[in-house]
Amino acid sequence: MDQLQEIKTLGLTKQRQAVLQVIRESENHLTANEVFEDARRILPGISFATVYNSLHYLKNENLIGEVTFGNDASRYDRNLMRHDHAMCNVCGKLVDLELQIPDGMLNEAAERSRFKPESIEITLRGLCPACTG
Ligand SMILES: [Zn+2]
Numbered sequence: 241m242d243q244l245q246e247i248k249t250l251g252l253t254k255q256r257q258a259v260l261q262v263i264r265e266s267e268n269h270l271t272a273n274e275v276f277e278d279a280r281r282i283l284p285g286i287s288f289a290t291v292y293n294s295l296h297y298l299k300n301e302n303l304i305g306e307v308t309f310g311n312d313a314s315r316y317d318r319n320l321m322r323h324d325h326a327m328c329n330v331c332g333k334l335v336d337l338e339l340q341i342p343d344g345m346l347n348e349a350a351e352r353s354r355f356k357p358e359s360i361e362i363t364l365r366g367l368c369p370a371c372t373g
Protein backbone atom coordinates (compact mmCIF):
# COMPACT_ATOMS: atom_id res chain seq x y z
CA MET A 241 0.00 0.00 0.00
CA ASP A 242 1.47 3.40 -0.89
CA GLN A 243 1.49 6.36 1.44
CA LEU A 244 -1.36 8.23 -0.20
CA GLN A 245 -3.61 5.21 0.13
CA GLU A 246 -2.68 4.79 3.76
CA ILE A 247 -3.62 8.39 4.53
CA LYS A 248 -6.97 7.99 2.77
CA THR A 249 -7.69 4.79 4.68
CA LEU A 250 -7.23 6.52 8.03
CA GLY A 251 -10.29 8.70 7.57
CA LEU A 252 -12.67 5.88 6.64
CA THR A 253 -15.74 5.05 8.69
CA LYS A 254 -15.71 1.58 10.24
CA GLN A 255 -18.26 0.43 7.68
CA ARG A 256 -16.03 1.52 4.80
CA GLN A 257 -13.03 -0.03 6.51
CA ALA A 258 -14.89 -3.34 6.84
CA VAL A 259 -15.80 -3.33 3.15
CA LEU A 260 -12.21 -2.48 2.18
CA GLN A 261 -10.89 -5.24 4.45
CA VAL A 262 -13.18 -7.81 2.83
CA ILE A 263 -11.92 -6.93 -0.64
CA ARG A 264 -8.26 -6.75 0.35
CA GLU A 265 -8.41 -10.13 2.08
CA SER A 266 -10.20 -11.94 -0.72
CA GLU A 267 -8.36 -13.68 -3.51
CA ASN A 268 -11.51 -13.54 -5.60
CA HIS A 269 -13.23 -10.71 -7.38
CA LEU A 270 -16.32 -10.42 -5.21
CA THR A 271 -19.73 -9.14 -6.25
CA ALA A 272 -21.54 -6.63 -4.01
CA ASN A 273 -23.63 -9.51 -2.59
CA GLU A 274 -20.53 -11.50 -1.70
CA VAL A 275 -18.89 -8.45 -0.12
CA PHE A 276 -22.08 -7.94 1.91
CA GLU A 277 -22.01 -11.54 3.18
CA ASP A 278 -18.39 -11.23 4.31
CA ALA A 279 -18.75 -7.70 5.70
CA ARG A 280 -21.56 -8.93 7.97
CA ARG A 281 -19.06 -11.25 9.63
CA ILE A 282 -16.97 -8.22 10.57
CA LEU A 283 -19.85 -5.83 11.33
CA PRO A 284 -23.05 -7.83 11.89
CA GLY A 285 -25.35 -4.78 11.71
CA ILE A 286 -24.14 -3.50 8.34
CA SER A 287 -26.85 -3.12 5.68
CA PHE A 288 -26.61 -3.93 1.99
CA ALA A 289 -27.21 -0.27 1.11
CA THR A 290 -24.25 0.75 3.28
CA VAL A 291 -22.04 -1.87 1.65
CA TYR A 292 -23.16 -0.75 -1.77
CA ASN A 293 -22.52 2.92 -1.01
CA SER A 294 -19.15 2.07 0.53
CA LEU A 295 -18.12 0.19 -2.61
CA HIS A 296 -19.03 3.22 -4.66
CA TYR A 297 -17.07 5.51 -2.38
CA LEU A 298 -13.98 3.27 -2.24
CA LYS A 299 -13.98 2.97 -6.00
CA ASN A 300 -14.16 6.74 -6.46
CA GLU A 301 -11.26 7.12 -4.04
CA ASN A 302 -9.27 4.56 -6.05
CA LEU A 303 -8.92 2.26 -3.08
CA ILE A 304 -10.52 -0.65 -4.96
CA GLY A 305 -11.07 -1.52 -8.60
CA GLU A 306 -14.29 -2.54 -10.34
CA VAL A 307 -14.58 -5.05 -13.18
CA THR A 308 -17.71 -5.41 -15.26
CA PHE A 309 -18.40 -7.79 -18.10
CA GLY A 310 -21.49 -7.07 -20.19
CA ASN A 311 -24.60 -7.22 -18.05
CA ASP A 312 -23.02 -9.27 -15.28
CA ALA A 313 -22.92 -7.85 -11.77
CA SER A 314 -19.85 -5.71 -11.08
CA ARG A 315 -17.03 -7.41 -9.27
CA TYR A 316 -14.62 -5.63 -6.99
CA ASP A 317 -10.88 -5.94 -7.28
CA ARG A 318 -8.09 -5.35 -4.75
CA ASN A 319 -5.54 -5.18 -7.55
CA LEU A 320 -5.22 -1.51 -8.50
CA MET A 321 -2.53 -1.94 -11.13
CA ARG A 322 -3.53 -2.18 -14.77
CA HIS A 323 -4.13 -5.86 -15.40
CA ASP A 324 -6.13 -8.32 -17.43
CA HIS A 325 -8.41 -11.19 -16.49
CA ALA A 326 -9.17 -14.78 -17.39
CA MET A 327 -12.76 -15.91 -16.94
CA CYS A 328 -14.13 -19.45 -16.84
CA ASN A 329 -17.03 -20.11 -19.19
CA VAL A 330 -18.37 -22.86 -16.94
CA CYS A 331 -18.14 -21.71 -13.32
CA GLY A 332 -17.51 -17.98 -13.83
CA LYS A 333 -14.20 -17.98 -11.93
CA LEU A 334 -12.29 -14.77 -12.60
CA VAL A 335 -8.55 -14.47 -12.04
CA ASP A 336 -5.97 -11.74 -12.59
CA LEU A 337 -3.58 -11.98 -15.49
CA GLU A 338 -0.45 -9.96 -16.01
CA LEU A 339 -0.14 -9.47 -19.74
CA GLN A 340 2.27 -7.25 -21.58
CA ILE A 341 0.11 -5.25 -23.98
CA PRO A 342 2.23 -4.61 -27.09
CA ASP A 343 3.15 -0.99 -27.79
CA GLY A 344 0.86 0.47 -30.38
CA MET A 345 -2.06 -1.85 -29.66
CA LEU A 346 -4.03 0.83 -27.85
CA ASN A 347 -3.47 3.27 -30.71
CA GLU A 348 -4.36 0.70 -33.32
CA ALA A 349 -7.58 -0.12 -31.48
CA ALA A 350 -8.30 3.59 -31.17
CA GLU A 351 -7.73 4.16 -34.87
CA ARG A 352 -10.01 1.31 -35.89
CA SER A 353 -12.80 2.28 -33.51
CA ARG A 354 -12.23 6.03 -33.88
CA PHE A 355 -12.47 6.26 -30.11
CA LYS A 356 -10.27 8.48 -28.00
CA PRO A 357 -8.30 5.84 -26.10
CA GLU A 358 -8.02 5.69 -22.33
CA SER A 359 -7.28 2.06 -21.53
CA ILE A 360 -7.39 -1.41 -23.02
CA GLU A 361 -8.07 -4.70 -21.26
CA ILE A 362 -7.87 -8.23 -22.50
CA THR A 363 -10.09 -11.00 -21.17
CA LEU A 364 -9.21 -14.63 -21.77
CA ARG A 365 -12.30 -16.84 -21.76
CA GLY A 366 -12.06 -20.57 -21.44
CA LEU A 367 -12.09 -23.34 -18.86
CA CYS A 368 -10.40 -22.93 -15.49
CA PRO A 369 -8.21 -25.80 -14.16
CA ALA A 370 -11.04 -27.11 -11.98
CA CYS A 371 -13.46 -27.26 -14.92
CA THR A 372 -10.91 -28.79 -17.32
CA GLY A 373 -10.34 -31.84 -15.13
ZN1 LIG B 1 -14.37 -23.12 -13.98
Ligand SMILES: [Zn+2]
Pocket residue numbers: 269307317319323324325335336
Ligand atom coordinates in the same frame (compact mmCIF):
# COMPACT_ATOMS: atom_id res chain seq x y z
ZN1 LIG C 1 -8.49 -8.24 -11.25
